[in-house]
Each structure stands twice: as structure tokens, then as C-alpha cells.
Amino acid sequence: MALNVGCTAPPGRARDNRTGSWRVFIPRFDHEACSKCGMCQLVCPEGCISETEGKEFAPDYTYCKGCGLCAEECPKTAITMVQEEK
Amino acid sequence: MALEIMEGSIAIAQAVRRCRPQVVSAYPITPQTHIVESLAEIVANGELAADYITVESEFSALSACVGAVATGARAYSATTSQGLALMFEVCFNMAGMRLPLVMTIANRALGAPLSIWNDQQDSIALRDAGWLQLYAEDNQEAVDLHYIGYRVAEDHRVLLPTMVCFDGFILSHTYEPVDMLSQEEVDAYLPPFVPKYRLDAANPVSMGMYATPDYYLEFRYENDQAQKRALEVVREAGREFGKLFGRDYSDLVESYRMEDAETAIVAMGSICGTTKDAIDEMRAEGKKVGLVRIRCFRPFPAEDLKAALANVSRIAVLDKNISLGAGGATPRGAVALELKDALYGTSTPVLDYIIALGGRDVRIEDIKNVVAACEAGDGDRFYGLRTEVL
Ligand code: SF4
Ligand code: SF4
Numbered sequence: 001m002a003l004n005v006g007c008t009a010p011p012g013r014a015r016d017n018r019t020g021s022w023r024v025f026i027p028r029f030d031h032e033a034c035s036k037c038g039m040c041q042l043v044c045p046e047g048c049i050s051e052t053e054g055k056e057f058a059p060d061y062t063y064c065k066g067c068g069l070c071a072e073e074c075p076k077t078a079i080t081m082v083q084e085e086k
Numbered sequence: 087m088a089l090e091i092m093e094g095s096i097a098i099a100q101a102v103r104r105c106r107p108q109v110v111s112a113y114p115i116t117p118q119t120h121i122v123e124s125l126a127e128i129v130a131n132g133e134l135a136a137d138y139i140t141v142e143s144e145f146s147a148l149s150a151c152v153g154a155v156a157t158g159a160r161a162y163s164a165t166t167s168q169g170l171a172l173m174f175e176v177c178f179n180m181a182g183m184r185l186p187l188v189m190t191i192a193n194r195a196l197g198a199p200l201s202i203w204n205d206q207q208d209s210i211a212l213r214d215a216g217w218l219q220l221y222a223e224d225n226q227e228a229v230d231l232h233y234i235g236y237r238v239a240e241d242h243r244v245l246l247p248t249m250v251c252f253d254g255f256i257l258s259h260t261y262e263p264v265d266m267l268s269q270e271e272v273d274a275y276l277p278p279f280v281p282k283y284r285l286d287a288a289n290p291v292s293m294g295m296y297a298t299p300d301y302y303l304e305f306r307y308e309n310d311q312a313q314k315r316a317l318e319v320v321r322e323a324g325r326e327f328g329k330l331f332g333r334d335y336s337d338l339v340e341s342y343r344m345e346d347a348e349t350a351i352v353a354m355g356s357i358c359g360t361t362k363d364a365i366d367e368m369r370a371e372g373k374k375v376g377l378v379r380i381r382c383f384r385p386f387p388a389e390d391l392k393a394a395l396a397n398v399s400r401i402a403v404l405d406k407n408i409s410l411g412a413g414g415a416t417p418r419g420a421v422a423l424e425l426k427d428a429l430y431g432t433s434t435p436v437l438d439y440i441i442a443l444g445g446r447d448v449r450i451e452d453i454k455n456v457v458a459a460c461e462a463g464d465g466d467r468f469y470g471l472r473t474e475v476l
Contacts, residue, residue: 003304005245006184007295008283014296021300 019046023066025081031056033078040070040079087332089263094225094252095120097264098164098190101229103134104272105188105236107162109154111139111147115169116202117254118192122164136162144169148176148189155185156293158284160236163187166254167194167208174212180247181216182309183294186239186279187247188232189217192254193355193406195444203445204254206355210407210420216309218248218316219384221354225262227335227381228252230327233267233276234335237323240279243315253356255445267331275330313385320382338387340379341394343369347376349457350395352425353404354380357441357448361404364453375457380421388428395429401436402460404448408440416466437465446470 040057041049048063049070059070071079092100098121102110110129112122129138139150144165154161165173170191180187191209195201209219220235222228228250235248252258267275283291297305321336328334342358343365344350351361358379368375378394380387395401405419412418422438429436437460442448456469 003301003308005282005308006293007182007297007305009292009295011290011292013292017296017298018300019298021298 018062019065020062023064023084025066025068026061026084027059027064027066027068027071027079028082029056029058030078030080033076035076035078037075039073039075043069043073045069087265089265091261092225092264092266093120093259093261094228094257095192095259096124097225097229097266098232098252098258099124099128100266101232102162102188102190103128104267104269105162105232105276106134106160106278107136108159109137109139109151109161110163111141111150111154111161112163112165113141113144113147113169115144115166117194117204117258118164118166118169118190120258121190121192125162144172145176148173148180151187151189152176152180152183152185155180155187155281156183156285158279158281160240160279161187162189164190164192166192167196167202170208170212171196174215177212177215177217177247179294182305184245184282184309184312185247186236186245188235188239189247189249190232191249191251192258193251194254199444201444202254204256204406205443205445206251206253206406207408207443209249209251212249213384213420216246216313217384218244218246218313218320218382220248220250220320220382221380222250222252222257223356223358223379223381225252225257225260226264226333228257229264229266230331230333230335233272234320234323234327236276236279238316238319241319241323242282244312244319245282246312246316251355256356271331275327317385317387320385335381337390338380338382339390339394340377340381342377342379344376344378344394344398346374347397348374348399349376349460350398350401351375351377351404351453351457352380352391352395352401352421353377354383354421355406357404357406360448360450361453364450364457367450368454368457373457383421386424386428388424391425391428392432395434398434400460401425401434402456402465403436403438404441404456405438406442408443413438413466417468418466435463437463439465439467439469441469
């Protein structure tokens with residue numbers, strides 16, 4: 001999003017609002033421990049977790065806002081929230 | 087120059103007509119009513135080709151203006167007191183969206199207790215909203231500031247809505263001689279509004295976008311920069327006005343009999359007329375007193391005030407508003423708060439007087455009393471408190 005005078009923007013630019021910048025803690029996934037149950041994908045309020053091509057569950061960090069729900073709900077405690085250095 | 091004796095509100099309506107707004111939207115409220123009644127008549131008589139949008143509240147009035155200016159139209163509104171308070175949210179949005187407007191504020195006290203009388207609490211309460219704020223001493227200046235207001239507000243270096251503030255009743259309902267410029271003269275000074283961007287179906291744009299924490303701070307910075315640029319644009323517009331019509335408004339603060347002054351009064355609006363008369367009398371008695379009148383409160387002319395007050399021994403501020411709770415043990419109004427900030431680091435004492443709230447009359451004798459109190463170091467207090475009713 002450009003800093004246009006008067007906060008104006010052409011249509012479609014809301015896409016530029018990347019919730020990833022909100023993050024303080026970042027979820028790190030331990031793919032060895034993961035049982036591929038899909039729970040994290042279900043609970044993520046950003047809908048940003050998907051099965052990658054290698055059949056591993058992983059978030060899109062562009063949109064992951066670091067809420068920690070996935071880590072809280074993962075039955076295998078395969079997700080750890082760590083403070084992110086920016 | 088042809089002087090006409092006119093009621094302040096009617097003179098404002100006539101000035102607004104000459105500014106050729108394409109949309110007028112306002113909600114009547116005392117003491118602004120005569121302005122918008124008169125404009126309704128002007129539009130109904132076909133003397134101004136404008137859409138006059140009647141609404142059910144001030145919130146809607148200003149919202150209609152936001153929409154109008156967003157389409158690229160020049161718009162106008164007027165309000166006061168509770169009406170301005172109801173516009174609060176729209177005021178901030180309009181400034182953030184950088185939509186220029188001129189809105190007259192017939193300054194009035196804010197409730198509770200309910201008061202229809204004059205002070206400057208209403209516009210002062212919105213000093214952080216991002217609007218320019220110009221304060222008139224008399225009706226001639228109030229009229230002229232509307233032409234200047236549109237010119238500055240619509241300047242692409244500024245693009246900010248502007249409040250032209252004049253004291254309710256004291257000016258709005260008072261008949262004074264006014265030099266009304268002709269339509270040709272106003273047209274020569276005020277070009278048509280050229281929007282920087284506008285609502286256009288062929289070229290769609292969203293306005294007032296959502297800004298995440300990544301952008302909000304920067305938008306606010308840009309908003310403040312526009313205010314800062316307005317300092318020079320107001321001077322320019324005032325100078326140009328003086329060149330064309332002989333009344334120069336290039337100074338953001340007016341110095342009156344400040345040569346060799348030891349005590350300076352700082353004030354805004356119609357109280358300055360009384361103050362000038364008091365100063366003339368005190369000068370005749372040999373007292374070295376002067377007035378520094380703030381015409382432009384937003385943007386705040388900190389450097390101009392510093393220069394104008396560089397050589398005085400003490401300063402008395404007449405605040406027709408109060409920032410409740412400010413100042414620690416003593417009361418403070420906004421003018422004193424901001425003046426003290428501007429003068430920080432200098433040793434000149436600034437004493438504040440909360441005065442004339444809710445229409446309490448101020449006479450020449452009162453100004454003299456303030457000066458005497460200031461000379462005695464007695465200030466930062468209410469002036470004229472009726473302690474017998476407390
Ligand atoms: S931390 Fe929150 S937003 Fe990020 S992937 Fe987990 S559930 Fe989704
Ligand atoms: S919730 Fe845990 S175990 Fe289930 S898919 Fe997500 S990371 Fe794997």
C-alpha cells in the first residue's frame with residue numbers, strides 16, 4: 001500500500017495489508033513430531049496453514065499473525081511459539 | 087470599497103455565496119442559525135447554484151460534505167458547540183482523508199451546564215482534529231477569512247478542512263460595517279476547486295483506507311506535515327488578499343502597540359477588540375502594554391509568537407476555554423498551554439486567565455484588572471469568579 005494523500009487506494013489494495021507484521025511470537029513447526037491431523041489448519045483464524053507439497057503442515061508467514069492458537073491446540077505439541085527477532 | 091452595515095451572520099452567508107460552494111449542508115443551531123437560514127434563502131432565490139442538503143443532525147451535515155468534497159465539489163457547512171461535538175468523528179476523518187472544506191464556527195460554550203452563549207471551548211476542543219483554525223476579531227475579518235480559508239484549504243500543499251471561528255452573538259448577531267467584495271473580486275482571488283483525487287466511477291478509488299500499524303504512523307506524520315506547510319500557505323494567501331483588496335492578513339499573529347511593551351496580552355477573537363481599547367487607555371496613562379492576537383491557532387504559529395513576544399517582561403493570556411484538569415494545582419486554557427510550550431526555555435513569565443466562559447461579559451475595566459494582576463504576578467487563575475455563589 002502506498003502512502004497516497006488522503007489514504008486513497010485503487011481497488012484491491014486491501015490485499016496489501018499483510019497481517020504478518022502484527023506478529024510478536026512466531027510458530028515454529030516440528031515436522032518430525034507432527035501426526036498430520038490437520039487441527040492447526042482448522043483452528044488458524046487467518047486460514048494461513050496448509051499442507052505443503054511435501055505433505056507437511058506449515059503456515060504462510062506473510063499472514064500468520066502469531067496468535068498461538070495452532071500451538072495451543074496441536075495434540076502433538078509439535079508447534080512452538082518463539083519470540084521473533086525483527 | 088463600499089461599506090455596508092450588516093449582521094455578522096448575514097455577511098458570512100453573503101461571503102459564502104461569493105465562494106460559490108456547489109454543496110451546502112448544515113443543521114441549524116444557535117447562534118449559527120442565521121448563517122444557514124440566509125444561505126437557504128440565497129439558494130432558494132437562485133442566487134447560488136448549490137445543492138442545499140437538509141439533514142437530521144450535524145453528524146449527517148458534515149458527512150454529506152465529506153461525500154460532496156470527495157466527488158470534487160466545493161462544499162460549505164457551519165455549526166457551533168454541541169453541533170460541532172456531534173461532528174467529532176467526521177472531523178477527524180475529513181482531515182485524515184485530506185478533504186478541504188470551510189466550516190464556520192459561531193463559537194459557543196459546551197454543555198453541561200447548557201449554555202448558548204459565547205466562549206471558544208467548542209473549536210478548541212477539536213484542536214487536535216487536523217483542521218486549520220482561524221479566529222476572527224471582527225466581522226470584516228470573519229468574512230475575509232472565508233475567502234482565505236478556501237484558498238488555503240484547497241491548496242494542494244495543504245488539502246485540509248478549515249474552521250473559520252468567530253464569536254457567537256458577540257460577532258454573529260452584531261451589525262458592523264463590512265466591505266463585501268464583489269463576485270468578480272472574489273473570483274479573481276479564489277479559483278475553482280481542483281481536487282487532487284475524487285470519486286469517479288471510471289477510475290475507482292477507495293478513500294480513508296484502513297491502515298495497519300505498518301502505515302498509520304506515517305499517515306499521521308503526513309497529516310502533521312500538511313499542517314506545517316499550511317503556516318506558509320496561510321501567510322501567502324493573506325498577503326495576496328492584501329495586495330488585491332488592501333486588507334493584509336499575512337501575519338498569523340497580529341501585534342498591536344507592541345513597540346516597547348513590557349506587558350503583553352495574548353488572546354484570540356472578539357475579546358481583542360475590547361483589549362485594544364483598554365490598551366489605548368492604558369497607553370494614554372503611560373502604561374507600556376500591548377496585544378499579540380493569534381489569528382491562526384492551527385497550525386500553531388509558535389515561531390511568530392516567540393518573535394512577537396521576544397522583548398516583553400510578562401505575558402497575560404486570556405483563555406476563553408479551559409482544559410479541565412490541566413496545569414496541576416492551577417487552571418489552564420489551551421492558548422496558555424501552547425504558548426508556554428512555544429516559549430519553553432525563555433524566562434518570560436506567562437500567566438493564564440480563564441475568562442469570559444459561557445458568555446460572561448468582559449469590559450475595558452476587566453482587561454485593566456488582568457494587566458494589574460499580571461504585573462503583580464497574580465495569575466494562572468479564573469478571572470471574575472463570583473466567589474459568593476461558590
Ligand atoms: S500463530 Fe495463529 S495465525 Fe499463526 S499459524 Fe498459528 S493459528 Fe495461524
Ligand atoms: S495440529 Fe500439530 S499434529 Fe496436527 S497437523 Fe498441525 S502441527 Fe501437525
